Amino acid sequence: MRDVVCQLIDKMTTQPEPSADTSASSSTLDRCLEVLRGAKSDSEQFAALLLVTKCARAGELDDSTRHKIFDAVGFTFPNRLLFSTSTPDGCPAHLFRSLGVTLLACFCTDPTLAVHPQVLNKIPIFNEIVHTPCAEGSKDYPSMVDDTYQCLVGILASPQGAKHLILGDTVSSLCQAYLNHNHGWEQALQILISLLTLLPAKCWKKSSTDLKRLLTKLTLDFSELEDERKFQLAEILPTFLPPSSIVLESSWGNDCLKYLCNGLFKILSSKLSIAQRDPALKLGACLAHTYGSTWIVAEKRAERARFLALLVNLACVEMRMALEVPEPLESRQAFVTACYSLVEMGIEECTKEERPLLKRDQKLQLIQVMQEACGAVMYYLQQRGWEKIEDPFTLASVRLIGAWLAEETSCLKKEVIGLLPFLVHYMRTWYQRGVACRGLSKEVSQMALLSSKWGAVWPGDAIRFLLPAMCHLSAEEGARRVLLSEGVSALLCDYYLQQWDVFSSEDAEPAETRSAAELSLQSCCGVFLNLVVTEPSIIGQEPCFASLLTHLMKSLPNLDSKDGHMVLLANIVTLGLMMSRLLADAPVMQENFSRDFFSAVIRFLRHSHMASSNSDSNKPSISLSERYADAWEEISELWFLGVQAFSSCVSLLPWLSTLVLESGWLQDLLCLLDQVSPASVGSDMVTVLQALLTELTQNSKPCRELILQRGGLEKANLYGMAALEQCLAELYLTKDPV
Template sequence: MALDIGASPDGSETSKNPMLERCLNVLRDARNDSEQFAALLLVTKAAKAGDIDSKTRRRIFDAVGFTFPNRLLASKDPPEGCPGHMFQALGVTLIACFCTDPDLAQHPQVLNKIPAFNDVISACDSGDASCGSMIDEAYQCLGAILATPKGPRELVNRGALVTLCQVYVRHSYGYDQALHLLVGLLTAAETKCWQRAPSDLMGVLGTLSTEFQKAEDMTKFQLCEALRHFVPPLLPLGSGCLQSLYQGLSSILSSKLSASQRDPALKLAACLTQACGSEWIPTGRSGSKFFALLANLACVEVRLSLEELDLAEVDKKQELVAACYILMEHAILECTREEGSLLREVQKVQLVGILEEAFAAVVYYLRQAGREKLGDPFIFASVRILGAWLAEETSSLKQEICDLLPFLLHYAKLQFEAGKKGGSSLQSAGCRSGQEPIWHGDALRFLLPGLSHLTTEDRPRAILISEGAPALLCQYFSHQWEEFVSDLEAPSASDAVESTLQTACAIFLNFVVAVPELISREDCFIALMDTLLKSLPSWRPQGEHLGLAAGVTTLGLMMARKLSAHPGLQQTPEAKGFFSVTIAFLAEAHVAQPDPVGDSVVLQLAPAYEATWPTISELWLLGMQAFASCVPLFPWLPEVVLHSVWLQDLLGLLRCVAPTSVDSESVTAFQGVLVELARTSRPCREVIQQHQGAELANLYGMAALEQCLSQH
């Protein structure tokens, strides 16, 4: 400790504080522990942590170092007549002084004392005034560590998170400081906190919820502000805190409040809704009334905020508006839910009108600010919630949406391209930090359901085509398809990616049906066809992926009709593999089964198709029509059919089942394929004749097939 800490020549605090300078001189000249201890007492008395500048704090640290404070913290034997924690208290005071320097606060020698600080705040008797002071300084040290870049991780790893939770649940001395630190920890490292100490955090949530329900003064609003940080990403519906949270929020939102009182309640409600849907709200009249009020308040807040002409004011309200977006999204879900909705029909009608006004404000805001704030997460959140609305409602705000489409496509394209280049992930603005990061390209994912509806209408479809939507969607599909195929070997492929691909297929089919010439005109569809030709042969769709299989195979067949001259479809191995996959999908949909109520054999859906048939039956019929149209365009295709034995199996199926069990649409679909095979291929016609094709045509009323066979 023989360091030169003489008077500072640069006018620092020691030059202005002669007493402190003398103390440092004494500390410099100390010859043993007793003299050093006495000098340290003088230093701590002369220099409160907040009363000196950083240079002086550094001089004190240079004079003291960590060795002696470490010994003080570890000492258990104070001098006779002194408090039992005197040495420890002095050590904590010194470290607290050091921690006011951010560089020292993240020093390994400070970080390794986190367990000691934990012991201080959880074990000391706060009835002793000096012990209370030591606890306060321990909290000061933990707070300083939390403010450093690596501090939150260190506090979690070294037990501070658990200790702070226990302190708050027990309401030990300084529990209000513990709560403040817990909020900071959850803000900085929510995922890590919930991974490390879920039961302890749930204990705090339970305590806070009870206090929140019972509070009748301003404390209620302070608790409301803190509570949203303690709602886990997934909150079990059986949690006892839900009833308390509902009752506490109900009492707040049903009262006349200022904005500063109402806003935390909306944010907390949004966090609860994000964590467990609307299940935290009880069913019945009271819950219905509460949810309608909650949704109304959210819509009104969005209108008031986004119709502001001053964009700077909007920026200040982003967190609140993003929370309202969450409530609006669940309001849409409740309005569209046919069974089990919280809302009565009259409430749904009223709420849809209010939602429409709120989304008019969202559209207005995006038109005003969208192109100026392309990198702002709040724009992403606004586009996302608009996508949720468009997925369910495209009949309202038609003109406004059409006017906004060029921006939406421009935004989606920029985000997708940034995502492909490995740009930083973009987190959706929300009611709290720690939400799942969303990469840039996913902006388009939230728009796809709405685009699926819009591409069925002439005007928005024309706008989308003119703005380059087909090329963007083809690129996006290929990117998502690669991700889906690469995940097939994993325990479970991403449901979100699969759903996205299905929706994209629906959009492409809308283009194919409404504007068929577009397929041969736009090069992007040739690239998309190549993607399917290369990847489909290696993908053998199973039952869990039949929805996607229906979309992809039907789309491929529809495009193949318009791209028959494409080199990739000229009897290449990829083309044969592609048609083999489509044949498998079409052929395996039906089986012959004994009639459960009679002696006959009837045509039934294959078990693997039953669950998804309501959503894929139309695609199967369209696929059958498209396949029949492809037969005369590809002279080699009948050979693939014969090799697959689909033709033989289909004729055998029709021969063994009761004709009355085959519906008229299926009869038409089967006949279309049989007629084209018979017209195009002599070997196929011979197989049909060998399997009593003429008799089957007569039996099923397939006049076109009967006529075709009679002509040869």
């Protein structure tokens, strides 16, 4: 073999000298390629290839030169080199494979060649090379590993390259390369970071076992190391966190969280520079955003509480320094946004009622610190928000304020009311842009989005971040007046109709999107209920409410036929009834239009309770039906308010009493009161049922006769329904028909 190579070199040196306008390296490569094309045997072809690879490494190659090499070499002979099991005497065992990999590395620098099937089918070979330890004394093997990583980087940089590597199980091989500290393990880690950044869920689904081992190793190093590597790990660890809660559900995950907490506590308890502290807080924020406060683990609750308080306090200090100091904020926005996540974790923990981590005095101290930080955010939005509507940082700030106001509206009242005009303007601006975007074709809207500063993030539904806060603020007179003056009722009516379209389009939208829309619909109903109760006069004045009631009446019957939406169903029933009292004379309340709505309302109110046997009593007790039991904590107030509102509608809509009779609700209700023990019926239940029965008695002769026939007077006396008993007695004595 050496003789063949020498002869070929002699042949090349006898070629004419290159012209003055041709570089020496290009001329040499061209002569190598000419020799390659003229090779008459495997030995000559191999020797020529060896010379080509030497020239290829001499400098960077442009696309034209790479294609020249590919046209001269092709894939056939490199394939034979890669799969050859024998080498000439005196040569390394991996000589042929090394040459083949070097050629493929050259090809992979071209994106079109990197995803060629003849390259992609070599992924298993690349995997084998990177996770195989170098043999002692092997000087050339590391060079082959470097070329292999170049192939992997080339594939990764090409369209769909990450998907091919994940499917080819490259993630597992890279994990093993890092864990074994094979040659090039640093490159393995960088490629893993890229793959996990691009397709985290696919990586974990395909290679969860090896990624678990890798994450355990990284977090252990983060906990134990005391040098600069500790801070480097703080920067990259967020990328390696699983996209789901599997860390919280396993022993290995619990170990990882312990290591993370230990490492973070060491960093944040020390005096460090900004460059050292910021990555640690960002890591803590990433954990808080993904897992809430459950990621904070320690043997004692006091240690967990102290660590959480440390994180939130540091985040609040950093927020105030960044937002209150008159210096350019742009370079610190990503870090401040991370601090927002830690404050959200603090808000959640301070409002937790079951098994709280913090004691009362700790909560009060933390609330004070967070209040000052949120005050700084409000000040920033008031000063800069109007001119920075387009800035993603503004959305992050609005989201934090929404989380704060959803739990706390009694503090900073002046600042909150002063900020409301901006918040309504912000919600309206992005809602209107979202509507405009939905009116465009998918391709056009994506192009518009990608050309903006938002990139892949679209704040078109910024309203949802503020809806829980609107529920609280609409119940307070001062804030409610501002919201109404800014037109929030019309905005939320439009938003409700849009979210209903998302919720009801089962085939067009993913389940997660529909679930988020359902929560938004429930929150909207909460705001509307507050307005109906506190500002009844505006319901008949603003046209949006008539449109909303029309939609509620059309949509309820369809929703009633579906399972799993009990909370939304309760909200729509109660809101529709409350609005019906105020709009009883509107065209939408005509029987031929609203009959289906009230039939669905009756079904919801009618089937909530049943009689169940009780061994401690001779008579059954009243209990919840199975369909209502799981959601009763959330819907009980709505149910009682709904029965009360329905009772008020009986006198306003003369045909409603007939519908009650036709549905069998009155009969079932009287039968239920016969069956159960009066002691099992709570006072709230007695109150609303008495109001319903009284209204039916006063407004419908058939209902009154049925109630009297079924022992209404005795039931009224037995259940302490004095008003009903008096009404029945008076009508019975006067025989005055309704």
